[in-house]
Amino acid sequence: xxxxxxxxxxxxxxxxxxxxxxxxxxxxxxxxxxxxxxxxxxxxxxxxxxxxxxxxxxxxxxxxxxxxxxxxxxxxxxxxxxxxxxxxxxxxxxxxxxxxxxxxxxxxxxxxxxxxxxxxxxxxxxxxxxxxxxxxxxxxxxxxxxxxxxxxxxxxxxxxxxxxxxxxxxxxxxxxxxxxxxxxxxxxxxxxxxxxxxxxxxxxxxxxxxxxxxxxxxxxxxxxxxxxxxxxxxxxxxxxxxxxxxxxxxxxxxxxxxxxxxxxxxxxxxxxxxxxxxxxxxxxxxxxxxxxxxxxxxxxxxxxxxxxxxxxxxxxxxxxxxxxxxxxxxxxxxxxxxxxxxxxxxxxxxxxxxxxxxxxxxxxxxxxxxxxxxxxxxxxxxxxxxxxxxxxxxxxxxxxxxxxxxxxxxxxxxxxxxxxxxxxxxxxxxxxxxxxxxxxxxxxxxxxxxxxxxxxxxxxxxxxxxxxxxxxxxxxxxxxxxxxxxxxxxxxxxxxxxxxxxxxxxxxxxxxxxxxxxxxxxxxxxxxxxxxxxxxxxxxxxxx
Amino acid sequence: xxxxxxxxxxxxxxxxxxxxxxxxxxxxxxxxxxxxxxxxxxxxxxxxxxxxxxxxxxxxxxxxxxxxxxxxxxxxxxxxxxxxxxxxxxxxxxxxxxxxxxxxxxxxxxxxxxxxxxxxxxxxxxxxxxxxxxxxxxxxxxxxxxxxxxxxxxxxxxxxxxxxxxxxxxxxxxxxxxxxxxxxxxxxxxxxxxxxxxxxxxxxxxxxxxxxxxxxxxxxxxxxxxxxxxxxxxxxxxxxxxxxxxxxxxxxxxxxxxxxxxxxxxxxxxxxxxxxxxxxxxxxxxxx
Ligand SMILES: Cc1ncc(C[n+]2csc(CCOP(=O)(O)OP(=O)(O)O)c2C)c(N)n1
Numbered sequence: 001x002x003x004x005x006x007x008x009x010x011x012x013x014x015x016x017x018x019x020x021x022x023x024x025x026x027x028x029x030x031x032x033x034x035x036x037x038x039x040x041x042x043x044x045x046x047x048x049x050x051x052x053x054x055x056x057x058x059x060x061x062x063x064x065x066x067x068x069x070x071x072x073x074x075x076x077x078x079x080x081x082x083x084x085x086x087x088x089x090x091x092x093x094x095x096x097x098x099x100x101x102x103x104x105x106x107x108x109x110x111x112x113x114x115x116x117x118x119x120x121x122x123x124x125x126x127x128x129x130x131x132x133x134x135x136x137x138x139x140x141x142x143x144x145x146x147x148x149x150x151x152x153x154x155x156x157x158x159x160x161x162x163x164x165x166x167x168x169x170x171x172x173x174x175x176x177x178x179x180x181x182x183x184x185x186x187x188x189x190x191x192x193x194x195x196x197x198x199x200x201x202x203x204x205x206x207x208x209x210x211x212x213x214x215x216x217x218x219x220x221x222x223x224x225x226x227x228x229x230x231x232x233x234x235x236x237x238x239x240x241x242x243x244x245x246x247x248x249x250x251x252x253x254x255x256x257x258x259x260x261x262x263x264x265x266x267x268x269x270x271x272x273x274x275x276x277x278x279x280x281x282x283x284x285x286x287x288x289x290x291x292x293x294x295x296x297x298x299x300x301x302x303x304x305x306x307x308x309x310x311x312x313x314x315x316x317x318x319x320x321x322x323x324x325x326x327x328x329x330x331x332x333x334x335x336x337x338x339x340x341x342x343x344x345x346x347x348x349x350x351x352x353x354x355x356x357x358x359x360x361x362x363x364x365x366x367x368x369x370x371x372x373x374x375x376x377x378x379x380x381x382x383x384x385x386x387x388x389x390x391x392x393x394x395x396x397x398x399x400x401x402x403x404x405x406x407x408x409x410x411x412x413x414x415x416x417x418x419x420x421x422x423x424x425x426x427x428x429x430x431x432x433x434x435x436x437x438x439x440x441x442x443x444x445x446x447x448x449x450x451x452x453x454x455x456x457x458x459x460x461x462x463x464x465x466x467x468x469x470x471x472x473x474x475x476x477x478x479x480x481x482x483x484x485x486x487x488x489x490x491x492x493x494x495x496x497x498x499x500x501x502x503x504x505x506x507x508x509x510x511x512x513x514x515x516x517x518x519x520x521x522x523x524x525x526x527x528x529x530x531x532x533x534x535x536x537x538x539x540x541x542x543x544x
Numbered sequence: 545x546x547x548x549x550x551x552x553x554x555x556x557x558x559x560x561x562x563x564x565x566x567x568x569x570x571x572x573x574x575x576x577x578x579x580x581x582x583x584x585x586x587x588x589x590x591x592x593x594x595x596x597x598x599x600x601x602x603x604x605x606x607x608x609x610x611x612x613x614x615x616x617x618x619x620x621x622x623x624x625x626x627x628x629x630x631x632x633x634x635x636x637x638x639x640x641x642x643x644x645x646x647x648x649x650x651x652x653x654x655x656x657x658x659x660x661x662x663x664x665x666x667x668x669x670x671x672x673x674x675x676x677x678x679x680x681x682x683x684x685x686x687x688x689x690x691x692x693x694x695x696x697x698x699x700x701x702x703x704x705x706x707x708x709x710x711x712x713x714x715x716x717x718x719x720x721x722x723x724x725x726x727x728x729x730x731x732x733x734x735x736x737x738x739x740x741x742x743x744x745x746x747x748x749x750x751x752x753x754x755x756x757x758x759x760x761x762x763x764x765x766x767x768x769x770x771x772x773x774x775x776x777x778x779x780x781x782x783x784x785x786x787x788x789x790x791x792x793x794x795x796x797x798x799x800x801x802x803x804x805x806x807x808x809x810x811x812x813x814x815x816x817x818x819x820x821x822x823x824x825x826x827x828x829x830x831x832x
Pocket of ligand 1: 594595596597598599614637638639640641642665667669670671672673678
């Protein structure tokens, strides 16, 4: 079974909430669910919609081909009815107009129950759940888990909806193992918590903001601190200060905010104070299309900050990877005293994904601090692997961090020998990191076949889903983009007969990186740059 | 107790006779005395410095330190305090550093009141970049970037800090080293954001020593009460940083008030984060 449901209406009508809740209900009932969110940058009015793909086999994307449209306004019908399947139907209130409409008299129901209009959404949720034959008790269990004290009113409206006579009922197989269901942004937040995050610093910017909100809500539960400083420059400098003092810190932003952080990224490189950055890409340049997706900042992440210094860039492809790779990001940043950029985007961050299991992370994040440093401790000791053992101020010996070139003790130097010696020390970390990430699956290959699709980040979902219909294709996902696993990438590409580059940007940035790193030019490019993610059918069509 | 050695091996590169030497001396003395008085522990003291001649003080102090970016002393210092609330954090900035590049941070720190101390080496000039005007430079100043003279009036950091809500606002001068030492001690001990504008002649690019020495007077000698905000504002307006011939220049604590610090607002900040242990159950994280 595979069903696609679009839920649309005006901003402020609770579209995302409704869709996400329905997603949770289906995931709880054992279905695989993918939830896409589409909204313009405004607070009230306009047109928002979500698309839920529900399936009994794994699904990580959606097609613009709907079985059901749940309409909270007429505009939703006008805009999307051309994508409604022949046998599909539209669900909505009495005032709406369409030949395909199954109308519910929401106004009457709500006034009888003395509930405000927003509860109409729960009636619709109840109807859909009933339509798919989900047991009421299971649905109510999800409602209780999600709403806690406020569950009663919601449950009441859902129960009422189950009493409405259905126009038809889908036959679905019952009782499967329930699925994990969460968004990329939730995953990054939880990954940070699992990795021992102490302080999250951020200035609001879509699409990274949900992490700020999520972690702020969780402060008490996990004893973490969330701080919103005056601007992104303060954000990253404060994060470096806090990290120097011994807190595990992360900052989150999108392209514009990251521009403001460039100088401090370079300071990170020189001072070697650990830092994790979550960069959630949105369509640029400049303000661009703030609430839509892109993979346009790859080169920016790889190159941010002046001077030459090691950094790690990791790009998860779905929410589970986002969780696990965030834990790795903290581990690597603490161990190697480096900048780690978790490169995500709107599509990864704000979509919900479902999984059977969450595997154990491969690494256990810890602080790598020496707790009993000797009195002659040196903050920038020259070592073979380039990593100077780290401690924090307050324990005893003098601890220094500096953005100026310095000697082992952290005292400023401009001496030629020392400058090259320290530069080499820092750069030696790159090979140490490369060795370490070699065992963390820096690339992944899916499927079989002589031809190859190459991509990175959030395009993973649509590509994986398209593989089912593409005979003879493998998919190479590059997860660690810096240090670049060029040997493995080169091997995979050389093995392949035909190679396609798939990217959610206009110039094929990964293609350029691959050429720089391996000398291989990938000529066949499938690029999309209208702010929307790929649909599998687009990839299939372009390849054929 | 032996005199605490705060000296490092670094070779000093300030101009001979630079007033930064006085600031360095006054700070070291203040620290030694505070340690003797058991108000401070050396291992818990962290200095944060900006970029400019003032920033070199990082190298001349055997203390925990973060030599940060131009203009970013304050956010770095705030971060350190949030990272470990047991640390005493003292920032050193230039007037270019603090009032040009980093003024947003300065105003917000005055408002949010983190428990850090911000010492500004206010030589009313960009010294390390060879003498350009800064926001506190007087009008008509002729420098390499303003050969026809600066076109605008200086800002007054004291009124600015007061208006923005700073809980400790003081001015001292590198020409008055005992006064400076005393003010530094009070600033470091004050709980909340302590701002000290340290007037500093730059003997190479902006030598105000003769001007300052004739006009400076100590507020304390006037039995001035630093608890009165309105009075503080009036006093702050007495000199507007233009090198006019009429004004006298008050130094001392303009205003001081104990109010909730930024960190005190967070229940989480009880001990250094590196001592915090957590056990996380992965499955529970997802409420699965
Ligand atoms: C972002 C940035 N811009 C410019 C500079 C160049 N720069 C170095 S020191 C300095 C001025 C320093 O003036 P001030 O802060 O007043 O300190 P002083 O040298 O007078 O002590 C400038 C502009 C820099 N280091 N970083």
